[in-house]
Structures are given as C-alpha cells and as structure tokens.
Amino acid sequence: MAWSGAELADGKHATLLVWVLFGLHLLVFGRDAAVKSQRWMRERYSSKGTEKPQPRVDEAMKLQTEKNFYLQSCLMHHGAAVSVPLLWHAPGARTLCFLAGIAYIVHGCVSCGRITMTASRSRVAFALAYCVLGVSMWETRVLQGPEGTVVQNIYTLSRMILTVVQIDASLHVPAQFGLSVVEVLGALQLNGLSSHVLLLACSQSFVALSCMVVGSLQEASLRENFMAQFRSEDAEAMVQGFRRMLQGLCDGSVLLDGSLNIKSQSQCLSRMLSTKAESFESMHFPHLLAETEKRTFRDFIKASAQNAVEQEGTPPCMRVSLKGREEIPPVSVDLFHVSLSHLYGSDDSYHLLAVRQDAEREYFPDATSFRHELVRSSLALRRQGRPATSITSEGSAASILQTLPQLKEMMLLVEAAREHQDVCQVHLNYKASSPEDPEMPSLRKFIRPTDWESVRARVRGFGEKAAKDPNLKPKHFSKTVWFRVMDQPGRYMQAKKANLKVHDRASASSREDIKVWLHLSDFVLTERQHVEPELEDIDE
Incomplete structure (x- = not known):
C-alpha cells in the first residue's frame, strides 16, 4: 500500500511533532527519570545478592496464585462456553477458538475439583497460553472492521487476566513485550510503514507497559503485605512469649490501651484481688488505685512513654496499692512499665505492665491475738502445776505442726x-x-475428736459450694469449735467465733483444687475439761 503525498506529509508532520514533544519532555523530566531508574535498578538487582531467602513469603505467594487460578476457573469456565460458539465461524480465528476450547476444558476440570492446579503447573499453563495467544494474534492480523475490533478487545482482556491471575512478573514482562511485538509485526507485514502502524505500535506499547506495571506492582504489593502480616504475627507471638515469661519472673502482666483500659482478662489481678478475671476486661486501670495514686500513676506512664526510646536496662518501676472488694485490704504491688507503639495498628501507644506483688504485705486473714484473760488463765494454770498429760506436750506439738x-x-x-x-x-x-x-499437718489433728465429723462436713460442704460459685460469701459457724492448745496439745480451747472463706478463687481449676480459710477467734481456755488419755504412752 503506497502513501499519497498528503498522507506522507501528514505522517511526517505528526512524527516530527511527536519527537519534538518527547524531546521537550525529556529535557524537563529526563534527569529525574534517569536518577529514579538507576536507584530502582540498584535496589532491585544489588539486593538480590544480599537479600535473605523468604520461604514463608514465597509459599504465601504460591498459595495466592493457586487461589487466583481457582477463582478464575470458576468464572472463566462460563465465559469460555460462550466464546467457543461465537468464534467457531469467525474467519481466521481457528487458533483463538482452539485456545477458548482448551480453556473451557481446563477451567471446568479445576472448578469441579478434577484437577488441582499448583503454582508450578499454573506457570507452565500460562506460558503455553502466551505462546498460543501469540500464534492466534499472527493468524487474526488480517481481520478488519467489527470482527477485528472484537478480537483486539478479547486479546487485551486476556492479557490483563493472565497478568492478574499469575503473580509472576518474571513471566509477564517478556511475554507481554513479545505479544506486542507480534501485533506490530503483523500490522507492518500487511500495511507496511504507515500512520496506522505507528498508532498501533503506540497502543501496543501502552498495553504492554500497562500489563507489565500491573503485574510488577501487584507482586511487589502482595509481597510487602505478606511480609507485614508475618512481621505482625511474629510480633504478636513475641509479645505473648514475653508475657508468659513475665509470669515466671513476676506475678503476672497487664496490657493497657492508650486510654489505660485493660485489654484482656487478667489472671494475676484476679488472683491478687480475689475477683473473676472477666470483671477486669475493659476496666479503667486507675479505678483500681487509691485516689492519691491515680494522678501519680498517669504521670508515671506519661513520663515512661516519652522516654521509651532513651531508656536502657530495667524498665521504670512504681509501687502502688491495688484495691479490690471492701472486705479485702489493698494489695501492695510493684509495676514495671514498657510502652508498645502502634500495637494492633493503633495510633496511641499501648502499655505493658509487669506486676510483682510485695510478699511482705501479702494478704492473709488476720490471726487475732488471744485475749488477755486467756493469757492470764494460762499462766495461772502453769503456776498451779502442769497436768500429767502435758508432760509430753513437746512431742505432741511436733505431731501437730x-x-x-x-x-x-x-x-x-x-x-x-x-x-x-x-x-x-x-x-x-x-x-x-x-x-x-502421712506427715502433713491436717485439720483433724487440731479439732477435738468428738467435733471432727461436724467440722469436716461443714468444710467439705463449703468447698463444694465454692467450686460452683467462686464469689461465695464467708460462712459463720453457729456453734463453737474446740481447738487444741498449741503449747499443750493434750488440752483444748474453745473458739467462740469461726468462719470459712474462699482462698485464691482464680487458681482453682477443679473441685479438688478448692482451698478455704478457717478463721478462728475469740478463744476461751477453760480450767476443767475432759482430757483424753494418752494411749501412746501406755506400754502394757
């Protein structure tokens, strides 16, 4: 096909205008483009030698490719069923029709589960698809008019689908460049050098460049996302590991959000304050402190968070008193603070508190001292003479404690x-x-034998109720309890007040683990009481 003079002049003018505009573009932005290209090439190829293998990321990319192929098969299976009849009678589209038929069979088998398409198989299948698509482009180069437009749209859509489904830029870049070259060579073989060929070359360059950019950006973004996901999972695992380690070094840990609210169930607070762990979730932590300590605690957290970058060694510590229910006195603890920036994607810093209880101030039910009358009566009995049964009191005391x-x-x-x-x-x-x-101290050694069965039944019944209701209130004995005198185990004193309390609600995992406090007070030591014979001292 020969060009006329007017067409040739128009073509020369258009070509000249294109080169002038492109030259001006390079003059303005060429240096910036060259610097960025050199930086990209340096980062991409220099890091390959020093970059460590990332098997987890590679495996995740393969799994994503397999998912993409399966989803594509479920959709394209129906699209290929429509394409085959439409292309059957199209002139010069036998190869394209053959490709559509093969795609229909493969996608149908994959969507029905007959074939499992792995990442390696998918790469081979897409490489063959690129080859067959290039042959089809060369075959359909003669199509003009509406048929040619439809076929070109099919090619463009197929190229985009191949790029998106198979996450492999190393495959797409040369393949897309080759398909565009086939299109341009086909047009050049039919029409020679003309304005139509120039326009087609520009459009094919744009299509190839778009597919290359889409494939490369998709692969890079997916890799970054997977790496960020794995880093987040590793960080979460590290935090959980540190919290478990803190439980071995301290009494527990508490995680607070930026508003100082407790973010999870705290077993250590439950154990210290004898309250269910669920009740602390989402609670404002300063509510557990005394009024005089709330402001000091906030200032401590603020100062520690601001100096988190400069801090080295042991984290800052603050001693506070945690208050629980009214019947339990405050618990003195040491709080070690570490700031966690942007945890869980939050703009505010989270706060990890390591809690260590002050053992010297650990709460026990008060052991009420004997009354002065008890002391005086005991001393009076000693002045009158110790009974015969107290001769072996030292040996008997060893059997009790x-x-x-x-x-x-x-x-x-x-x-x-x-x-x-x-x-x-x-x-x-x-x-x-x-x-x-058998040598462990037991309650039976302390209680008077005639009262043992009643006391044992009360303690067991209270323990069974406590296993079902951890917040069970203390129970008071309606009758007095006879208890051995510590320094005279052969004698008994009377405890007018006795009650049972639940001990350590949080740590009891079963009914066998339930422990209770037996609190005795208001003691009375009578001068006359029935003394059991010491049978172990009788030899014959």
Missing part, C-alpha cells in the same frame, strides 16, 4: 521496736513431699 521436710516457708510479723521483738503473726506454708504424705 511438722517442720522439715513439709515446712517450706515461714513468715513472721515482728514488732521491731520492742526489746525482744515480739511476734504478732506467724504464717507457715507447707507442701507435701508426695500426694499421700
């Missing part, structure tokens, strides 16, 4: 200002050496 190896911990409340530093309270912690340790 064992020492080693069952005794694990002793806590004494001592009046430091006194000359002899009188002991006000004594707390002993025992631990059995075996599940059936």
Whole structure:
C-alpha cells in the first residue's frame, strides 16, 4: 500500500511533532527519570545478592496464585462456553477458538475439583497460553472492521487476566513485550510503514507497559503485605512469649490501651484481688488505685512513654496499692512499665505492665491475738502445776505442726521496736513431699475428736459450694469449735467465733483444687475439761 503525498506529509508532520514533544519532555523530566531508574535498578538487582531467602513469603505467594487460578476457573469456565460458539465461524480465528476450547476444558476440570492446579503447573499453563495467544494474534492480523475490533478487545482482556491471575512478573514482562511485538509485526507485514502502524505500535506499547506495571506492582504489593502480616504475627507471638515469661519472673502482666483500659482478662489481678478475671476486661486501670495514686500513676506512664526510646536496662518501676472488694485490704504491688507503639495498628501507644506483688504485705486473714484473760488463765494454770498429760506436750506439738521436710516457708510479723521483738503473726506454708504424705499437718489433728465429723462436713460442704460459685460469701459457724492448745496439745480451747472463706478463687481449676480459710477467734481456755488419755504412752 503506497502513501499519497498528503498522507506522507501528514505522517511526517505528526512524527516530527511527536519527537519534538518527547524531546521537550525529556529535557524537563529526563534527569529525574534517569536518577529514579538507576536507584530502582540498584535496589532491585544489588539486593538480590544480599537479600535473605523468604520461604514463608514465597509459599504465601504460591498459595495466592493457586487461589487466583481457582477463582478464575470458576468464572472463566462460563465465559469460555460462550466464546467457543461465537468464534467457531469467525474467519481466521481457528487458533483463538482452539485456545477458548482448551480453556473451557481446563477451567471446568479445576472448578469441579478434577484437577488441582499448583503454582508450578499454573506457570507452565500460562506460558503455553502466551505462546498460543501469540500464534492466534499472527493468524487474526488480517481481520478488519467489527470482527477485528472484537478480537483486539478479547486479546487485551486476556492479557490483563493472565497478568492478574499469575503473580509472576518474571513471566509477564517478556511475554507481554513479545505479544506486542507480534501485533506490530503483523500490522507492518500487511500495511507496511504507515500512520496506522505507528498508532498501533503506540497502543501496543501502552498495553504492554500497562500489563507489565500491573503485574510488577501487584507482586511487589502482595509481597510487602505478606511480609507485614508475618512481621505482625511474629510480633504478636513475641509479645505473648514475653508475657508468659513475665509470669515466671513476676506475678503476672497487664496490657493497657492508650486510654489505660485493660485489654484482656487478667489472671494475676484476679488472683491478687480475689475477683473473676472477666470483671477486669475493659476496666479503667486507675479505678483500681487509691485516689492519691491515680494522678501519680498517669504521670508515671506519661513520663515512661516519652522516654521509651532513651531508656536502657530495667524498665521504670512504681509501687502502688491495688484495691479490690471492701472486705479485702489493698494489695501492695510493684509495676514495671514498657510502652508498645502502634500495637494492633493503633495510633496511641499501648502499655505493658509487669506486676510483682510485695510478699511482705501479702494478704492473709488476720490471726487475732488471744485475749488477755486467756493469757492470764494460762499462766495461772502453769503456776498451779502442769497436768500429767502435758508432760509430753513437746512431742505432741511436733505431731501437730511438722517442720522439715513439709515446712517450706515461714513468715513472721515482728514488732521491731520492742526489746525482744515480739511476734504478732506467724504464717507457715507447707507442701507435701508426695500426694499421700502421712506427715502433713491436717485439720483433724487440731479439732477435738468428738467435733471432727461436724467440722469436716461443714468444710467439705463449703468447698463444694465454692467450686460452683467462686464469689461465695464467708460462712459463720453457729456453734463453737474446740481447738487444741498449741503449747499443750493434750488440752483444748474453745473458739467462740469461726468462719470459712474462699482462698485464691482464680487458681482453682477443679473441685479438688478448692482451698478455704478457717478463721478462728475469740478463744476461751477453760480450767476443767475432759482430757483424753494418752494411749501412746501406755506400754502394757
């Protein structure tokens, strides 16, 4: 096809105008484009040698490719069924019709589960599809008019689908460039060098460049998203691991959001304040503090968060008193604070508090001292002479309160200002050496034998109720309880007040783990009482 003079002149003018405008564009933006291209090439190819393998990201990309192919099969299976009849009688579209038929069979088998399309199989299938599509483009180069427009739209849509479904820029960049070259060569073989060929070359360059950019951006964005997702999962796992480690080093941890609200159930607060863990969720943490400590706590958190970057070593610490229910006194604890910036995508910083309870101020039910009358009566009895049954009191006392190896911990409340530093309270912690340790102190050794069955039934019944209701209120005994005298185990004293309280509601995981406090007070030591014979001292 020969050009006329007017067409040739118009073509030269158009070409000249294009080159002039492109030259002006390079003059203005060429240097910036060159710098960015060099930076991109340096980052892309220099990092390949030093970049560590990312098997998790690669595996996630493969799984995403397989999902994309399956979704495409479910949709394109129906589209290929319509395309085959339409292209059957189209002139010069046999290869395209053959490609549509193959796509119909493959997508149908994948959507029905007959074939499992892995990422490697998908890459081979798409490489073959690019080859067949190039052959079809060369075959349909002769189509003109409406048929040619429809076929060109099919090609463009197919190229975009291939780019989006298969996440592999290394496959799409050369393949898309090759398809555009086939289109231009086909037009050049039919029409020669003409304005139509120039326009087609520009349009094909735009289509190829668009597909390349879409494929590369999609792959890069997906990789970044997967990497960010894995980093978030790793950070969450690290936080959970640190919190578990804190439970071993401290008494527990509490996570607060930017508004200082508790973000999860806190078992350590539940254990310290004897309250259900669910009741602390979303609670404003300063509500657990005394009024005089709320402002100080907020200032402490604010100062610690501002200096988080500069801090090294041990995190800052603050001692506060946590208040729970009215019948439980405040619990003194040390709070160690660490600021967590942008946790869970929040604009505010989260706060992780490590809680360590002050063991010297740990709450125990007060052991009320004996009355002065009890002391005086005991001293009077000693002046009159110790009974025969008290001759072996030291040996009997050892049978009531064992020492080693069952005794694990002793806590004494001592009046430091006194000359002899009188002991006000004594707390002993025992631990059995075996599940059936016969030497462990038992309540039966303390209670008068005639009262043992009634006391045992009351304690067991209260424990069963506490297993069902952790917030069970204390229960008071209606009758007095006879209890052994510590320094004279052969004698008994009368406790006019006795009640049962639930101990450590949070740690009880089953009915067998329920522990209760038996609180005795208002003691009376009678001068005359029935003494049981010490049968173990009778030899014959």
